Amino acid sequence: MTELLGFGREDVDRISNDSESPDWIKEKRATAWQAYENLPMPTLRDEMWKYTDLSTLNIKNTRTTEASKYSAVEKFESFPEEAVKLLSDEAVQLEENGGMCKPGLLIQHDSQVTFTDVEKELTAKGVIFCSMSDAVRNHTDLVRKHFMEKVVPVGEDKFSSLNAALWNGGIFLYVPKGIEIKMPFKSYILMTDGGKALFHHSLIVLEEGAHVTYIEQCRSEDYATDSLNSSVAEVVVKEGASLDYITLQNWGNNVVDISTRKAVVERDASLNWMVGTLGGKVTRSAYETRLIGQGSSTKTRGFFLASDRQHHDFWGLLSHEAPNTTADLLYKGVLTGKSRSVFRGLIKISEVAQLTDSYLTNNNILLSDEARADSVPTLEINANDVKASHGATVGNLDKEEIFYLMSRGLTKSSAEKLIIYGFFRPVLKSIDSEILREHIYGFIDKKLGA
Amino acid sequence: MTTENGLLTIKDLKVKINDKEILKGVNLKIGPGEVHAIMGPNGTGKSTLAYALAGKASYEVTSGSVTMEGENVLDMSPDERARKGMFLAFQYPSEVPGVTVDNFLRVAYNTVKKKELSIWEFRNLLKEKMEFLKIDESFSGRYLNEGFSGGEKKRNEILQMAVLTPKLAILDETDSGLDIDALQIVAKGVNELLPEDSSVLVITHYQRILRYIKPDFVHVMINGKIVETGGGELAEKLEEQGYDWLKEKYGESGKDNNNVTANN
Numbered sequence: 001m002t003e004l005l006g007f008g009r010e011d012v013d014r015i016s017n018d019s020e021s022p023d024w025i026k027e028k029r030a031t032a033w034q035a036y037e038n039l040p041m042p043t044l045r046d047e048m049w050k051y052t053d054l055s056t057l058n059i060k061n062t063r064t065t066e067a068s069k070y071s072a073v074e075k076f077e078s079f080p081e082e083a084v085k086l087l088s089d090e091a092v093q094l095e096e097n098g099g100m101c102k103p104g105l106l107i108q109h110d111s112q113v114t115f116t117d118v119e120k121e122l123t124a125k126g127v128i129f130c131s132m133s134d135a136v137r138n139h140t141d142l143v144r145k146h147f148m149e150k151v152v153p154v155g156e157d158k159f160s161s162l163n164a165a166l167w168n169g170g171i172f173l174y175v176p177k178g179i180e181i182k183m184p185f186k187s188y189i190l191m192t193d194g195g196k197a198l199f200h201h202s203l204i205v206l207e208e209g210a211h212v213t214y215i216e217q218c219r220s221e222d223y224a225t226d227s228l229n230s231s232v233a234e235v236v237v238k239e240g241a242s243l244d245y246i247t248l249q250n251w252g253n254n255v256v257d258i259s260t261r262k263a264v265v266e267r268d269a270s271l272n273w274m275v276g277t278l279g280g281k282v283t284r285s286a287y288e289t290r291l292i293g294q295g296s297s298t299k300t301r302g303f304f305l306a307s308d309r310q311h312h313d314f315w316g317l318l319s320h321e322a323p324n325t326t327a328d329l330l331y332k333g334v335l336t337g338k339s340r341s342v343f344r345g346l347i348k349i350s351e352v353a354q355l356t357d358s359y360l361t362n363n364n365i366l367l368s369d370e371a372r373a374d375s376v377p378t379l380e381i382n383a384n385d386v387k388a389s390h391g392a393t394v395g396n397l398d399k400e401e402i403f404y405l406m407s408r409g410l411t412k413s414s415a416e417k418l419i420i421y422g423f424f425r426p427v428l429k430s431i432d433s434e435i436l437r438e439h440i441y442g443f444i445d446k447k448l449g450a
Numbered sequence: 451m452t453t454e455n456g457l458l459t460i461k462d463l464k465v466k467i468n469d470k471e472i473l474k475g476v477n478l479k480i481g482p483g484e485v486h487a488i489m490g491p492n493g494t495g496k497s498t499l500a501y502a503l504a505g506k507a508s509y510e511v512t513s514g515s516v517t518m519e520g521e522n523v524l525d526m527s528p529d530e531r532a533r534k535g536m537f538l539a540f541q542y543p544s545e546v547p548g549v550t551v552d553n554f555l556r557v558a559y560n561t562v563k564k565k566e567l568s569i570w571e572f573r574n575l576l577k578e579k580m581e582f583l584k585i586d587e588s589f590s591g592r593y594l595n596e597g598f599s600g601g602e603k604k605r606n607e608i609l610q611m612a613v614l615t616p617k618l619a620i621l622d623e624t625d626s627g628l629d630i631d632a633l634q635i636v637a638k639g640v641n642e643l644l645p646e647d648s649s650v651l652v653i654t655h656y657q658r659i660l661r662y663i664k665p666d667f668v669h670v671m672i673n674g675k676i677v678e679t680g681g682g683e684l685a686e687k688l689e690e691q692g693y694d695w696l697k698e699k700y701g702e703s704g705k706d707n708n709n710v711t712a713n714n
Contacts, residue, residue, distance in 0.1 A: 399507070404544040405554070407504050408610060409532035409562035418557065422548025422593070 004041055005162070005228075006060045007197075009033060012165050018067040019133050019168060022140065028148055032164030035155035042158055051342035051374060052284050052313040059256050062197035062228045064168055065110045067133070072114050082192040083109060086219045089439055090188065104129040106187040111169030111198050122181070128174040129185055132201055135172035142174055147203055151234035151262050159258050163232045167201035170231065175210040175241075184213035184246070184433065194223030194254050200231035206241040206269075213244040215436065218279075222252035226281065229255055235263035235271065239293065242270040246431065250443060251279035253308070260286040267293030267322075274430055275302035275331075277312060278443050288317040291325035291353075301427040302331040305447050306339035306371070316345040318360065320353035320386075327358045332427050334420055335364065335371035336448075343375045347390060351382045360390040365397060365423060367416075417448055457482045457649050458503075458523075458618055463514035465495075465502045472498045474674035475514065480618065480649050487652040487660055487685060490671035491693045496653045497541060499671070500622040504538040505531050518618070533562050535617030539607035539624050545595040551606065552576055552590035555613050562614050579612040583639050600627040608636050612643035619644060620651045625659035637662030657689035672700045 012033045016026045042049035073079055076091050084091070087107070094101065103122050106129065107115035113131035122129075128139055135143050148154050154164045171187050189200065204214060218229065229251065237243050251257060257280045265271050277283055289298040304312050318327035333341050343362040364373035375392035397419055405415035421441070431437050458480040465473040472495045480486055488496050502509045503516065505528035516523040518534055526534065546554070556572040559565065567575070576590055583605055595603055604624055611619050619640065625633055640650060640663050652663055660668070660682065668684040669676045672693075677700045678684065688696075 398544065401544045401546050403504075403506060403528060404540065405546065405558075406528040407532055407538055407540075408554075408558040408614065409529050410558060411529050411561070412527070414557065414561070415529075418549055418554065419546060422546055425548035 003060060004054055004057060006062075007162070007166060011064065015064065015067070015166055015168050020137065021133075022136060024144065025136050028154060029165050032148075032154045032161045036158065036161040036165055039155075039158045039161060048315065051344075052282065052311065057256055057282065058226050059197075059228045062195055062226065064166060064197045064199065065112070067112060067168060070109045070112055070114050076115075079107075079109075079115070080192060082221065083107075083190050086190050086192075086221070087188065089435075090186075093435060101186075103127070103181050103183050104185045106131065106171055108169055108171075108187065108189045108200070110191060110196055111200065113169070113171070122179075125179060126174075126176040127179060127181075128172060130172055132167070132170035132172050132203065135203070139172065139174070142205070143172060143203065146205055146234060146236055148201075148234070151236060151264055152232055152260065159230050160232050160260055163199045163201055163230055166197075166199045167232070168199055170200035170202040170233075172202070173204045173212075173214060175206045175212050177207040178209045180211040181213075184215045184244075186215045187217070189216070189218045189229075191220035191227060191229070191251070191255065194225035194227055196227040198227070198229045198231065200229075202231070202233040204233070204243065204245070205236045206238055206243050208239045208241060210238075210241045211243075213246065213432075215246040215248070215433075217248045217250065218257075219250050220252040220255060220279075223254045225254060227255045229257045229259065231259040233259075233261040235261065237263065237265045237269040237271050239267045240269055241266075242272075244272045244274065246274040246276075246436070248276040248436075248440065249279055249283065249285075253279070253281055253310075255280050257283045257285070259284070260288070262286075262288040262290075263298075264290045264292050265296040265298060268295040269293060270297045270299075272298070272430070273300040273302070274427075275300065276440060277302075277304040278447060280310065280312075282311045282313075284313040284315075286315040286317075288319065289327065290319045290321055291327065292321045294322045295324045296322065297326040299327070299430075300329040300331070301430045302329075303424050303427045304333045304341065305444055306333065306335045306337075306341055307447055308337040308339060310337075310339040312339070312341040314341070314343050314345075316343075316360070318345070318347045318358055320347075320349040320356045320358060320383075323352060323354045323356070325353055325356050329360045330427060331362045332424060333362075333364045333373060334367060334423065335373055336367040338368070338370045340371070341373045343373070343377070343392065345377045345390065347379045347381070347388050349381045349383050349386050349388060354383050354385045356383065356386040356388070358386070358388040362392045363423070364394045365420065366394065367397065417445070420444070420448065456480060457484075457519060459515075459517045460503075461515045463499075463502070463516060464512045465498055466510040466512055467498065467508065471512070472674055473502065476671075476674070476676055478669065478676060480651060482617075482647045482649060484667065485650045485652065485663060485665045486667045486669065487654060487665040488669045488671055488676070489654055489657070489685060489688055491697070492655060494671045495674040496671050497622050500538055500620050500651075500653055503531075503536065503620060504528055529561075532614075532616075536620070537611050537614055537616035537618065538620045539604075539611055539622060541623040541626070543595050543603055543607060545593075545598075547593050547596050549594045550591055551594055551609075554594050555610060558610070559613055576613065579609055579643065582643060583609055583612065584635055585609060601629070601632045604628055604636060605632065608639045612639055615643075615645055616648060618649045618651065620653065622653045623655065624652075625654055625656065633659060634662060657685045660685045670696055672696055675700075
């Protein structure tokens, strides 16, 4: 097999120098590169990669962009034209809010944060929302404790090691003890060309009793050559804190996305994931949540809409490592064309995690005979006083339902759309922001209409 | 446009389900503003007629014609029929998870009436009808038929009818499973929420509902055909004497095809 990727040690050095990394980061990069080189590239023989054939990907020529390719901008209008187009909905919101990005907005062009706006009052209270490369330089003490340590340690697997060696983007969000913010922190990651390689590494730390929401959206147009986005996010939710983490991936059809997000949730803390995947060529997303503190909880609501030849591979781990923890994962997908999806989920309950409740559900609707969905939910239970269940369904739209709606005057396509919206509703209703919900419906409409 | 003095004209309609002939030549004419009732024992094809009129895909029309205001109904898709003014209150309406009653009905209303009412405008319209039908306010935010009791489903069908104000409302066993209070409310809805010139086709096994929705014509269907037609007094006669005398007169209703015609 020819090499899947074309990166070398020189890329690590270049990025180290380019981004003015502190020494401890340079060392981490070097260690990670070594780990990457030592680990074999996953194949279909690996249980974790059984359904996604990396050998068919054409991403060998993807390249990282230099750290200061784009100039920072103060105003939306100053973005390059392609970026402005991708941000049209955000621009509208911004205008409605009188130009204020409360509590904070970061825009990343390729791997570079080119726009930052954070509410001054929050900065004064110790809230940090900045690029990861600024964070490792300016907030070393806060970052170093968590960065590639316990959540996603260096050398854990092939792609996270590559990310650790070559990371050149990502955000740092730090919320001090007791701070509660209702409005969401937002970030956008934009790609405006093909042939790119993005290695974002983000870190979110919520101190005791902090409550925030973070929305991350990936967007690009379709380009002729394939790109790779391989990001890692590490999340730490400390005692009694709660985080809503919303990701909406809407890459163009040339992007291969292999991303991992992992979290540790401490005592009585909670983490809600909302995962939306609409774009990308091949998407492999891993979400792992470790409930390490008593009374901690996590909820995942996910949806995807795959069309043409899109491939979606989702992996979710609910790891109960303390008593009285609860987890609930619901993942729903609709497939058209020749698209393909795989859902793999694991509820893992350790022997100490008594009185745990855990639920794992995956439902899929196939709109075409050529689409295919696989679902593999599993349980691994080592405690005896727990409630756990998993379920999966794959089916077509119900003909009786369509007939019923049509008998009220709805056209066939409008009836189908309504049923699909209804199918997604239990997932989408967990999004508080009506603007974002409408925006997602807009994307879905566009995809279904095509 | 020829109306043939009628709203709906069914001529010699034959319908097969899974290669079995269920309707064996039905003739029926319904004029504007008229109330018709089709009665008959179970398994004679009453509900088949209702679904065939609504355009159910698995029902194969092998001969005959159906016209509404002169237009060929059989050429129309179910949604075209609805937009033309036909409405079927289902005996067993589907549950549609995640789709709220108000949102669905707003889409239906805007499509059928060619309007663009906003959520707020539509809610006012809906609220009025719901109050009339003594339906709780919370109902409109519930998912369509999901977790509804039998009575709630029936009331929901009538609510939809009241919103869409069809030219022809077909009620398929709407009375079954309703207690007397619910039945009276439903009947009141049919009598008062439809425009004067709307026609109603009540399909029922029992005469009970016809005490509240007074029919101009009563038809009896046996073995896939309408065999008797009369006025309200025919329903009363059936209530007293049952269907046996008709079965004897026109042949067995065909117990052997009960399963096939069981309204699914």
